[in-house]
Amino acid sequence: MNWEDNVRKVVPYTPGEQPKDKVIKLNTNENPYPPAPKVRDILNNFDISDMRKYPPPDADVLVNAIAERYNVKPERIFVGVGSDDVISMAFMTFFNSEKPILFPDITYSFYDVWADVYRIPYQTKPLTADFRINPDDYKCENGGIIFPNPNAPTGVLESVDMIEDIVKSNPDSVVMIDEAYIDFGGKSCLELTEKYENLLVIQTFSKSRSMAGMRIGFATGNEKLIKYMNDVKFSVNSYTMNILTQICGAEAVKDEKYFTDTVNKIINTRERSKIKLKELGFEFPDSMSNFIFARPLKKPAQYVFEELKKRKIFVRYWNKPIIKDYLRITVGTDEEMNTLFDALEAILNG
């Protein structure tokens, strides 16, 4: 035997490409607009000698700003280094049953990765033919439940009532709703956390708040859930969020007008893009997120993906069962989308 026998061996998640050249990047669901302008002032006024001190371990400035914005007590907010950190910590904290956790077969591709790394048994439930979640699939014995709403990479939104039905049916499991894309027209189930102590709702600053580069995610739940998560977090790393991220994030969440304007611009571009994509011969489930999961009817998806790449336009493609005929296209600026549509016109009808 040797030291390699005791290594945790995993197949890591492959993130979307981050090309360094100048390209049109519609492949990782980033926001095309900058974050709230006052974030610049935070950087200007920051005294770099404050870097020498450990950051507040409870990230209180950021937690309080989020709590105020969402009108909940700070004790009901957990913050982490992106929603990936929040969800991964939640898996570790809450998914310790011998029973399998449940999530859809078509969903965010990190859930099975976390389950593998933490050795959590899991079982996937197929979406319906039109990419909907069937709540009855989530009423069997399980060790926990997670899905995004709107779902990824489909963009399909489920109702708060349907989520309540699942949460209510599973008092013995923690149900996590990953609302990374909820701000683009969906209704959050955050208020259900007042009523159900087994519900954790996760959101992120990476999409609607244009801060993917800063790494901020948060979870809302009842105080007990949040306390358990903080206990685990403080056992792994007390100081996960650096000081600049804490204060930039707190500033960003205060600018409600900029947030609403930015989100509305993206929603308008998305709706215009739906019309245009239909004209170009795509079909897609209706999206309530900042991306469209669209299937080109005239040419194979992989071919379109590669042709777009040649033209320096990046979208996301997975060569996997069920979804291999689709492209996930992030909603960029109107100008970026026009360039995309011109390219698609040439590729599909040229």
Place this chain on the structure above:
Amino acid sequence: MNWEDNVRKVVPYTPGEQPKDKVIKLNTNENPYPPAPKVRDILNNFDISDMRKYPPPDADVLVNAIAERYNVKPERIFVGVGSDDVISMAFMTFFNSEKPILFPDITYSFYDVWADVYRIPYQTKPLTADFRINPDDYKCENGGIIFPNPNAPTGVLESVDMIEDIVKSNPDSVVMIDEAYIDFGGKSCLELTEKYENLLVIQTFSKSRSMAGMRIGFATGNEKLIKYMNDVKFSVNSYTMNILTQICGAEAVKDEKYFTDTVNKIINTRERSKIKLKELGFEFPDSMSNFIFARPLKKPAQYVFEELKKRKIFVRYWNKPIIKDYLRITVGTDEEMNTLFDALEAILNG
């Protein structure tokens, strides 16, 4: 049963106090000097619209800067969100044996916390009466080995030869040396990583580089070790280090002159402080770190700790066996130390 039955319940680590008032803070081994001055330029020149994009997941700018400074290939460097993140990830990656991992009874108080949260069996080995590590204690069957060098909270340095002896005797285990404090006069065992594939050396920007607030740690080892750690890291969270930390850290590590000057100032203050503490009636093991682990002979340590706190001077005290007669005093500026010595004079001899 209910959802709480499957919660991972842990006793979290308690970090040193981070008082918000103006105090003399000698309790968390922070550097009293600001980080390299050019870090200010990085913030001034940063385009906040770059926050909207995900950061490079491999943190290549920072990895390359560290690799260049330490003259190793980038494939041999792993970076994380502080050395806590690096070590916690290393525990998860390498400590998967049924046999206990080994570390000293008096050491960094996070090792048993990580072992507990990851359910890794462990066994502690007593330090000698003068706080030394006995290498023979680490030559039994084990699932891995970790200790800091210099050790915390004692500040005692062990030799590279002694570490080589332990690494050579344990080809079936990964040996981790936590060199958080090595830059304050110790000799790193980093070059042993060329020779032994089971050795991982961990360092941090939090102490000698004045960047605790930014959260940067790194590990050096052979390419295989680093690859395994990256696989696990990418399975937990692909984007852990935000963009500002990556570029500020890369800039900081380039300024070798500032680094040397700062470290030398701290070493000079430490040596002067040793003389002064002896005069004041303290005894302590010789420290090669940025703190002194000192035992007041005239009054109980806890009393001195509390009296200092009343005077708004924070040092660290643990009410635990063996070390309950000691205070861990971070080396601050000369001015801060003078204030401390005046207060100690009043408390001990007043």
